[in-house]
Amino acid sequence: MKPAPFEYAAPKTIAEALDILGQNDLDEVKLMAGGQSLMPLLNMRLARPSLVLDLNHVEGLDGIREESSGLRVGAMTTKRVLEDSDLVRSQYPLLWESTVAIGHAPIRNRGTVGGSMVQADPASEYPAAALAFDMEFVVMSSAGERVIQAEDFFVTYLTTSIEPGEILTEIRIPRLPPGTGWGFQELARRHGDFAIVGALATVRVESGLCCDPRIVLFGAADRAIRVPAGEACLEGAPPSEASLTVMGDAVFDAVEDPLSDVHASAEYRRDLARVLSKRAMSEAMSRAS
Amino acid sequence: MSALVPVKCHVNGRVVETMVDARMTLADFLRHELGLTGTHVGCEHGVCGICNILVDGQTTRSCLMLAVQAEGHEIRTVESLSDGDKLHPIQEAFMEEHGLQCGFCTAGFMMAICDLLENNTNPSEDEIKDVLGGQVCRCTGYNTILRAVKNAAAKMGSAGA
Incomplete structure (x- = not known):
């Protein structure tokens, strides 16, 4: 099991990387970030690019910067950097929980934030976090820069709205409003596996009532999804067990056609969507202040 | 090509x-x-x-x-890991605790454990299990490897003290 032959380029700047993209058939080029998803595809020859464009030497694509409105995370920042960041752990705990749930430490040591986003696996944590935070994606092409909102970024299985010839350079992560409670739940068969289903929840509680509830599921559809029907049940409702039950039923109804595969049936995933979204929202309610 | x-x-x-x-x-x-x-x-x-x-x-x-x-x-x-014939504490601990049988996975475990213990000579059982979960062993059932990590941690902790 060895990759099919390919040429290799390791540009040092974004301009150089875009130049290389411009000179090649874009169907034949694969961009490599951390390689923790691409290398298996190469090893198994499920991907056979004629050119691998390695982004690991491009300057200015990694690191975390804090601004008043939130974080700017370079696309090539490893998960390990987020995991080790006191800022992320203390100020963006939902992002931190989503990070440490990914794979095992060796994968997080090399896997990048941008790589996971662009891979867009429907069962991975970061796309769901992107919807929970309303992250923004900065992409560069020879035509310049554009910003894609999280809700427009994930299209379907392993597919984003990034066009061929564009490179993701930065992820902007807004700070959640003060007092927002959060919850994170996922079920996997083994520690470190992709989730069968996972749920992220955020909510504020004002005057004893739920405000701006948000439910995001992963592993339940062809991409990470918000569940507006479930959110609507909670808006203005008391943060109670009864409200959670109504919300859970709405989530169950909304997840009409989840994946069905060797890991879990569609029926089981639907039920998990209900159970995990309730648990995540329950956590969020208890953390809201 | x-x-x-x-x-x-x-x-x-x-x-x-x-x-x-x-x-x-x-x-x-x-x-x-x-x-x-x-x-x-x-x-x-x-x-x-x-x-x-x-x-x-x-x-x-x-x-x-x-x-x-x-x-x-x-x-x-x-x-x-070893210094000539002198085994690393992790290798000694694997011998003493029978942390391997067929040996196929052993190097992978040892390097992950090396990363852990070089940064933390007194890991909790949960921290050790989190690291061990990243590798597959089909022989030992992991308990002997868990004991080997604790043994190695004690050796490395006392050596560093």
């Missing part, structure tokens, strides 16, 4: 500077080009952890890195 590319890195303290096939994984480079066959290759897609090495001190799947990507990095393999 063969694309040869240059790579320069440190492997177990030695400078390596050579040309490699662009598609060669780091695991294959270590084994076939450098003769460091202590690093074993299991699943070749990052799941089993048998090919773990340290890249700049961090546990890394050597099947999920190209050899050319070692450029500028410090690589350590299981061969770096």
Whole structure:
């Protein structure tokens, strides 16, 4: 099991990387970030690019910067950097929980934030976090820069709205409003596996009532999804067990056609969507202040 | 079509500077080009952890890195653990606690454990289990490996004190 032959380029700047993209058939080029998803595809020859464009030497694509409105995370920042960041752990705990749930430490040591986003696996944590935070994606092409909102970024299985010839350079992560409670739940068969289903929840509680509830599921559809029907049940409702039950039923109804595969049936995933979204929202309610 | 590319890195303290096939994984480079066959290759897609090495001190799947990507990095393999015939405390602990049977996964475990214990000589059981969960062993049932980590932690802690 060895990759099919390919040429290799390791540009040092974004301009150089875009130049290389411009000179090649874009169907034949694969961009490599951390390689923790691409290398298996190469090893198994499920991907056979004629050119691998390695982004690991491009300057200015990694690191975390804090601004008043939130974080700017370079696309090539490893998960390990987020995991080790006191800022992320203390100020963006939902992002931190989503990070440490990914794979095992060796994968997080090399896997990048941008790589996971662009891979867009429907069962991975970061796309769901992107919807929970309303992250923004900065992409560069020879035509310049554009910003894609999280809700427009994930299209379907392993597919984003990034066009061929564009490179993701930065992820902007807004700070959640003060007092927002959060919850994170996922079920996997083994520690470190992709989730069968996972749920992220955020909510504020004002005057004893739920405000701006948000439910995001992963592993339940062809991409990470918000569940507006479930959110609507909670808006203005008391943060109670009864409200959670109504919300859970709405989530169950909304997840009409989840994946069905060797890991879990569609029926089981639907039920998990209900159970995990309730648990995540329950956590969020208890953390809201 | 063969694309040869240059790579320069440190492997177990030695400078390596050579040309490699662009598609060669780091695991294959270590084994076939450098003769460091202590690093074993299991699943070749990052799941089993048998090919773990340290890249700049961090546990890394050597099947999920190209050899050319070692450029500028410090690589350590299981061969770096012992000092001649003097075994590393992790190796001694594996012997004493029967942390291996067939031995196929052992180097991968040892490198992950090396990363853990070099940064934390007094890990909790949960911290140890979190690290052990990243590799697959089909012989031991993991309990003897868990005991080996605790044994090695005690050896390394007292050596450092």
